[in-house]
Amino acid sequence: MLDMRRTGGGVGAELRGVDVRHLDAAGFAALHAAWVAHGVLLLRAQTLDDAALIGFSRRFGALDLAPVQETGRRFVPGYPELYVVSNVVENGAPIGSLGAGEAVWHTDMSYLPAPPMASLLYALEVPPSGGDTWFCDMHAALDRLPAALRARAAGHSVKHDGTYNSGGYVRQGVTPTDDPRQSPGAVHPLICRHPDSLRPMLYLGRRRNAYVVGLPLEESEALLDALWAGIDAPEISYRHRWQVGDLVLWDNRSTMHRRDAFDAASRRVMHRTQVKGAAPPAAA
Numbered sequence: 001m002l003d004m005r006r007t008g009g010g011v012g013a014e015l016r017g018v019d020v021r022h023l024d025a026a027g028f029a030a031l032h033a034a035w036v037a038h039g040v041l042l043l044r045a046q047t048l049d050d051a052a053l054i055g056f057s058r059r060f061g062a063l064d065l066a067p068v069q070e071t072g073r074r075f076v077p078g079y080p081e082l083y084v085v086s087n088v089v090e091n092g093a094p095i096g097s098l099g100a101g102e103a104v105w106h107t108d109m110s111y112l113p114a115p116p117m118a119s120l121l122y123a124l125e126v127p128p129s130g131g132d133t134w135f136c137d138m139h140a141a142l143d144r145l146p147a148a149l150r151a152r153a154a155g156h157s158v159k160h161d162g163t164y165n166s167g168g169y170v171r172q173g174v175t176p177t178d179d180p181r182q183s184p185g186a187v188h189p190l191i192c193r194h195p196d197s198l199r200p201m202l203y204l205g206r207r208r209n210a211y212v213v214g215l216p217l218e219e220s221e222a223l224l225d226a227l228w229a230g231i232d233a234p235e236i237s238y239r240h241r242w243q244v245g246d247l248v249l250w251d252n253r254s255t256m257h258r259r260d261a262f263d264a265a266s267r268r269v270m271h272r273t274q275v276k277g278a279a280p281p282a283a284a
């Protein structure tokens with residue numbers, strides 16, 4: 001039996017007394033079921049080196065290679081699956097991505113045809129304050145839509161922008177554009193079905209440069225604005241205040257996340273892995 005309690009807010013659960021380095025098959029199956037059921041799992045006081053983080057991540061499935069960092073480099077020699085989220089600058093070069101600014105609501109890498117199903121983020125250094133990560137439940141976001149708005153959204157697909165990352169930085173190899181109709185990115189159904197739980201969910205990805213395929217731009221913007229207006233609700237979200245040793249893994253299909261800014265003079269270092277996923281299917 002896992003010692004599990006809700007994290008508070010509308011999404012997420014904390015598992016206590018688990019060292020993910022030493023989890024047997026039954027324990028992992030229970031953890032996996034909790035991850036699908038709650039969208040976000042928190043495990044505190046883990047002691048993971050990079051190999052152990054990758055090893056645990058692989059129990060969910062094959063891993064994606066990390067996207068290229070903002071500087072154009074991959075940063076962790078020997079571990080191409082690791083993405084470094086950090087504001088730390090060493091020898092004049094950032095060791096990771098996303099700086100110290102705010103990161104807006106998003107799903108990781110939904111600009112790809114097959115976005116990752118899970119992201120795992122492990123805290124190595126955290127600032128004394130700020131840098132909290134917020135999660136929201138996209139099943140609940142769909143459930144809360146007024147019926148007329150849900151009907152407007154039904155059957156549409158959205159192009160998920162691949163121009164900017166969540167910190168507003170232009171991705172490597174992309175020529176920036178701010179015309180949502182022209183920007184590169186994969187198209188996914190606006191209302192999807194979770195492949196494991198089969199529950200319907202809203203799949204928004206990120207707001208900037210998103211485009212509802214086939215609509216005049218003004219109508220696309222109006223529909224997206226109306227859908228996004230329901231996201232910032234405490235009833236469907238969880239605010240995570242990081243401690244060193246926290247491992248947080250989220251279902252990258254049924255949740256979105258964002259990050260508060262923090263003092264650029266303090267240090268925040270996190271290592272992230274991502275589990276390969278498939279294109280999210282449209283809800284029936």
Ligand SMILES: [Fe+2]
Nearest residue numbers: 107108166257
């Ligand atoms: Fe992210």
